Amino acid sequence: MQKSEVVQAEYPEVTREIANRSFSGLMEFVDHDESEVSNLAWKALAKTEVDKSELNLLIEEAFREDTKGGWFAISFHDLNADMLNSIRNAFRSDEISSKSVCNVFFRLGELEDLEYLISSRDLTRSAECSKAIGGIMSRLEVPESLNETVIRLALENEDPEIRRNLLYGYYRASVNRPEPESFLASLTENQWKEFGVGQDEFVDMTIVRMLGKKGLYVAMDMLSDQKLNERAGLAVDLASTLGNSVPDTEDVEPIFRLLHHKNNHVVVQVLTSLTQHERLTPPFLNRIEEEITVPTRDPEIFISSLNLFLRNGMGVTSHRFRLDELSGRNPYLKEQFLIIYSALDTDEEYFERLSEHIKSGGVEALHAGRMMSRFLQRRGIPNRFRDSVEDLIAYVLEDGNRSSLDGLAEVFLSDRVLSDDSYEMLNGAYERYVELEMFEQAQILQRVLEERFPEQFETAEVQFEKTFRLPNIDRLYQMGTRPFWELKTEKGTIVVRLDPLSAPFTVSSIDSLTRAGVYNGVVFHRVVRNFVAQGGDFDRQDGFGGPDYRIPTEPSFETFKRGMAGIASSGTDTEGSQFFFMHRWAPHLDGHYTNFGEITRGLDVLDKLQVGDKIIEAKIYP
Structure with missing residues (x-):
């Protein structure tokens, strides 16, 4: 076992400066002889608030040190145009030699930075600068010629990290993904096939996101079920494409191949994607019920399939016994179960179901409270249940369960449910929580009162923020x-x-x-x-x-x-x-x-x- 003497010798002081978020105190450590200490200081400065003069000092020190830590720290602060230009020009003139400056471009770079980085093959082969290319392309729409260049560079590169970095913009965001049937889409598909479908999962996942359903067809044609089972991440992305358009005949085989994937997340994603459509045919839904819903032992797959059936007008009452059984055993899926019950229960039954969960506290109360807010926004519902809602709220305020209070926050804010006369009740509970030092409960009501009654409410002079725990x-x-x-x-x-x-x-x-x-x-x-x-x-x-x-x-x-x-x-x-x-x-x-x-x-x-x-x-x- 290796121990570091630096921990005992230097960490007590530097961790105190981190806890204080002291700019001047941390700056004392950025050129420390021990890299662990200097890196710790630089990384802390990335998250320390600074004024304009301190930011200038930070930039000066980053220029002087020209290390990863300095450029990392600078990249998390708001740089004005002059500051960014000074870094940009110094990098292009080789005044800055460290490629770690690309951390700045990853987060703050603009189109001209992208063009400069792409123009240098040396920089496109750098891990940090290739990542900057991907970062910029995740934020900015760029000309098709640059897209073409980046796709070729990525799929011709033998280093998986560089490939990943260059493709990141396409993976993360849709802003530069090609339009279907466009030249760029055709180029991407051909380059992918030439590179080799199934050779690099991140490449496959990215291009499936770029090509949508076309990517689904290519991948499903080229990969066996065994290969798909080995690549759960890719299979999830393939399943996600099914939400883009209503499935047709040629989609049925890929859908059922994915529905029989060994990873349950893939199956749930297929069902979730299909739920975006309302015109699925009865034979198709019946096959899902027979092959997936009935035999599954997984509650998330079960409830996702029922949601799909309801979305498409198919009855689920035959599954009621199993629904009740699984609902009681899976509190963390309660919101999904409650969606099904909202279709099966009468309004009175559903209100009572939600009320029982809210009174029980815990995660079920949190989910039921959110569903209660949706339920009470339906036309005519608040009037029918107004007295019952007020009784429920009085119970929750008295009980003070944090999950119940959080779940009902939207109900507290709704003037359709609670009239302006509720101020005294809410404020009274708030003051009681403060007095009893139930600070988390007080914070929940404080947010409600500040938004709902800004002119009447006065915040208690209490410090709710928790203190930092120093390391042992x-x-x-x-x-x-x-x-x-x-x-x-x-x-x-x-x-x-x-x-x-x-x-x-x-x-x-x-x-x-x-x-x-x-x-x-x-x-x-x-x-x-x-x-x-x-x-x-x-x-x-x-x-x-x-x-x-x-x-x-x-x-x-x-x-x-x-x-x-x-x-x-x-x-x-x-x-x-x-x-x-x-x-x-x-x-x-x-x-x-x-x-x-x-x-x-x-x-x-x-x-x-x-x-x-x-x-x-x-x-x-x-």
Whole structure:
């Protein structure tokens, strides 16, 4: 086990400056002899608010150092035209030699920067500058000639990282994707076939996004079921194309091949895409019911297929017994189940169902509250249930369950449901929460009162913001430079190599929470296909909870590629206990979220995780 003496010698002071978000204090460390310390300071400066004079000092230091850290930090600040021009001109005149300056162009570059980068083969072969090309093309529409050049450059390059970077703009956004039947679409298809369909999953996924249904046909013709089963990410993207237009006869075979994919996320995506259409034929729907709905044991596949049937006017009452059974066992899919019940229940039954869930608290209350808001916006509904709604709201305000309050926020804001006379009731609950130091509940009502009653409401003079938790330096030192975090889940075990030198606050927090056992039994409450699986809410367990402290955002030079571990955030320096694992590369997250480690074992488990899957046990070891 390797330990770093720098952790004990230097980290106590530099982490204090990070917690203080002190510009001058952090600047003292940017030229430190130890790279771990200087990099930590530069990355912290990326997320530290600066005034104009401080930004000028930061740019001067970035020019002087001309290192990755400096250009990384600069790229997260608002540069005016003169600042950007000075960097641009210095780079072109070789005053700046580090290609890391392309971090600035990735986030802030313009069309002229793109043209310059593409004009130099040396720069297009650079990892950082090729990524800048992809970043600019994800934001700006560019001439067809440049699109043609980038596609050729990407598919003729033998380096998979450079290919990925150059194609990123097409993968991320539709702004430069070719029109169907255009020359650029034809060129892309021919270059793809020449490169080799199935040779690089990211290339396949990108071009399927570029070509839409045409890409679906090419990939399905060229790839066997075994190959598709090995490429769940590609299969999800193929399934996504089915939402672009109403399926016709030639789509039926590809659809059912994807519906029989071994990864449940692919099946759910097919059903979700098909739900965008309302003119699917009864024989087609009956076949889905027979081959997918009836035999599946997966609740998400089951409920997605019922939603598809309802969307197309097909009855689902024959599945009522199973619907009731699965609904009670899957609280994290409650919103989807409630959509089905809204079609099967009478208004009175549905209102009572929602009310029961809201009163129960937790994740079911959060989902039911949101559905209650939709229900009460229907014409004539508020008048019929006005007294019952007011009784329900009085119950929730008295009970103070955070999930219930959050779920009903839209109801509180609606003057169709609650009259202006409700101010005294809401404000009274707010004042009681403040007095009892129920600060999260108070914050929920504060947002409502500020928006609904701006002239009447007066905010209590209370500091709601949680304090930063400083890292336990002695424990970090004892853990060594490469500790591991093991999560035993219902779908298998995931092992993450942690990065305490780059993310000391985060790793120290995870270590403390893990050793306290709070992650045991916690679910993955959010899973976004081809993006992330997120868990760690041991507090509320509905996706909005965390510890009684916060930790600062700790950006990393590492990109958010597949298998990376990040900390969930609702803005800079709001991080807590929630974490996510990346299904796919997503560089738009780079630097905006803490990247604290990488999965070394269990990527196959990650691909299987679904909403509601539990962490059985979490352990941490050197």
